């Protein structure tokens with residue numbers, strides 16, 4: 537997704553600047569050409585030399601502005617995407633006002649490339665009405681803002697203002713690149729006003745305190761959908777199994793962790809009527825253990841006949857969601873007759889859409905970073921070619937929005 541992309545990373549003077557060499561390394565590893573511009577204050581936290589060595593390119597700073605004839609314009613024109621990380625309150629305010637009193641800001645004013653901003657600052661600086669006003673203006677202008685996390689700040693207390701981890705930043709950058717490629721007319725707030733409830737991961741059906749039945753679902757597809765919807769401006773609630781909940785997520789994806797199908801069912805039933813779109817990407821076990829053992833089950837040496845486990849049927853969560861209350865999307869993992877089974881599922885579960893994966897293919901589907909899907913609705917089929925799950929997520933959201941509007945008519 538990032539291969540052959542020209543990405544300019546603008547580093548400003550926040551304490552989190554020390555993390556950015558690793559973001560740059562990850563972007564380069566994924567095939568991007570990366571260049572760096574820094575503010576004077578950023579240089580107090582991290583040296584330009586580090587970035588010069590990592591990128592093998594000169595770094596634009598206020599003292600090193602002659603790296604090309606008119607460096608801020610050359611760099612602005614070169615960029616396919618500009619990432620400001622960490623973005624200080626100071627730089628955010630100036631970016632909003634169009635102030636260009638250093639090389640980094642001049643480049644930001646000159647570029648026509650999409651801009652992604654990762655604000656990071658003290659909690660009170662972030663909450664300040666002036667900062668919030670600037671953030672709102674930037675979002676309204678189509679700047680992609682990935683809001684900071686709530687967590688332990690450098691000041692020694694909890695608050696909102698933390699820079700998302702390196703993996704989260706890289707995922708967000710990948711999603712923005714993909715969203716721009718797939719939805720040229722769609723701005724960073726293309727899903728603003730919409731709310732999504734998304735489930736992810738393979739449920740755990742407990743046998744005893746240490747054992748459970750599960751499946752190969754990693755939760756990557758559901759988490760990619762959650763990140764993509766959030767990045768496009770939607771409100772997102774993710775209901776995730778423990779494996780899915782630890783995947784890199786954007787800070788504003790609110791997450792409830794569940795383990796079993798029963799817990800997932802409870803969470804969905806409590807919440808789904810409050811959301812516009814419900815996507816059941818979790819792989820829900822059809823059965824659960826009939827007799828849970830409070831004690832760890834011991835090996836029975838004397839029994840030659842093996843061990844019998846009684847199973848009972850789990851609730852059919854997808855079928856129980858009333859699609860008059862939301863746009864209802866199910867996933868189907870099939871290994872044969874994919875379209876036929878997906879159409880059956882669409883009708884039997886009265887879903888608005890089924891996203892079908894061919895799990896017989898090793899390189900896509902369960903636990904893979906890639907996927908290839910067929911989207912089925914009553915209006916027809918969409919074939920989405922093999923790609924990274926982040927790219928598939930953007931494609932799926934695009935079709936959901938088209939179909940959502942058709943249903944609403």
Ligand SMILES: Cc1cc2nc3c(=O)[nH]c(=O)nc-3n(C[C@H](O)[C@H](O)[C@H](O)COP(=O)(O)O)c2cc1C
Nearest residue numbers: 548549550551575577578624625626627656657658
């Ligand atoms: C130790 C220290 C840490 C700082 N961390 C942050 C920060 O995380 N976020 C922020 O917005 N400002 C932070 N500041 C304040 C900025 O460095 C200051 O506003 C500066 O003018 C930013 O310049 P720039 O936006 O041109 O890089 C910090 C200052 C100091 C001394």
